[in-house]
Amino acid sequence: MTFTQMLAAAWQQRDSLLCVGLDPDPAKFPAHLAGCDDAFFRFCAAIVDATADLVCSFKPQIAYFAAHRAEDQLEALIAHIHDRHPGIPVILDAKRGDIGSTAEQYAREAFERYRADAVTVNPYMGHDSLTPYLAYADKGVILLCRTSNPGGSDLQFLDVGGEKLYERVARLAAEKWNSNGQVCLVVGATFPAEIARVRRMVGAMPLLVPGIGAQGGDIEATVKAGCDTQGGGLMINSSRAILYAGRGEDFAAAARRVAHDTRAAINLFR
């Protein structure tokens, strides 16, 4: 099954547009995990097991593992998701971007080493920096378009001849780079008007929307701006608000409650 097919099935079977971001920060782990050699894996796997029936995807962020020499735990975590919760796509949030020969190595890292179903990629270096990812025809390639952070406007909001740079990225993605139906876009929840513009430009292309929860994006505005004509098409990411909902031994149950409520809040407006 391709990433796009897995995602469509997960949306339907779990009635959920929620993506849980796995950004493990050991400073915020519950005390009973302190000092465990595999604390990153145990923390994230507990979150995964507690929320898997509520989500359309999981999105581990590789920096949180790499900063702590925990690549092996990231591999184990993705294998755990595939083994225990088959059918839920895993997005490796890595935001890579490099020339073709190096991008081949990054694609190999994401899809062969980590067995991710999709990877986030930065479009600044253009089409040939994307080709090595697109060569994995069953995998998803999720391009940064309009990011949720304040500095996103420094370049992405520049006018490039009647449209903004992020709109140009959306148009290139829809018209040139998606011949195989495997491209998606990142559009931040902090800018609902821009989610709506991107949606009009890209038809039913799936959008990964970070920025609700800790970053302050509004769920109602995001859903109304971003859903496709079928009331779907979104992976609405929440990381910190779910991961750190509780700080005790019952952290996974607390995460489940927030994930449940977030899914419901999203579904209210579809």
Added chain:
Amino acid sequence: MTFTQMLAAAWQQRDSLLCVGLDPDPAKFPAHLAGCDDAFFRFCAAIVDATADLVCSFKPQIAYFAAHRAEDQLEALIAHIHDRHPGIPVILDAKRGDIGSTAEQYAREAFERYRADAVTVNPYMGHDSLTPYLAYADKGVILLCRTSNPGGSDLQFLDVGGEKLYERVARLAAEKWNSNGQVCLVVGATFPAEIARVRRMVGAMPLLVPGIGAQGGDIEATVKAGCDTQGGGLMINSSRAILYAGRGEDFAAAARRVAHDTRAAINLFR
């Protein structure tokens, strides 16, 4: 010593603007390294030891290690450079770019885990995605500006109101983001006219110039376009042409000959 100071000293002491890129591809290793558990380290360390007196910097590319689960060998390689060849700055070529909380993790990965002196960063997400790197005041932050690949023009060459996007990046780098004197720019050797434009915009800011050698950039045009008023200011990168100059047991000696000749070819036009 800061990255900028190390670089200035290395330029002078070694009379060299040459940066050797360490992109280890096991398919191209000499036969006697096949099957070694630490082939990535041994290959790169041999290149380093054979060329250290000829270069102003080394630039390991993390993707080549990460695709093969060789992060430990990358750590060992950078430690080897610091221990055996003190004073030569190490640039971790990673091209990261993410929101602040994640960028903190990437900065920690580059500067604390790997002990790099500088890291390459993608500017697409704007100022707050750079802040966590800039917070390491003694480290270099090398922003993608005008990349050497064909697709670089897709976005970087767009007109954003009287200047191209890459020129806006150069201007933001020079006027807003470099308050601590630690920012550098990547400008590809395949576009000498654009190197010259960037040089005029950024004064003496160091430029990392990939694209000579295997990618076809012209050394004379690069040096004439890119040197600052003192005949310096460049890190001219060559990777494959040096690393794979020889394929036998004498590969390091072959690499040294090409590095020697490349340094001389560069110095001819300063």
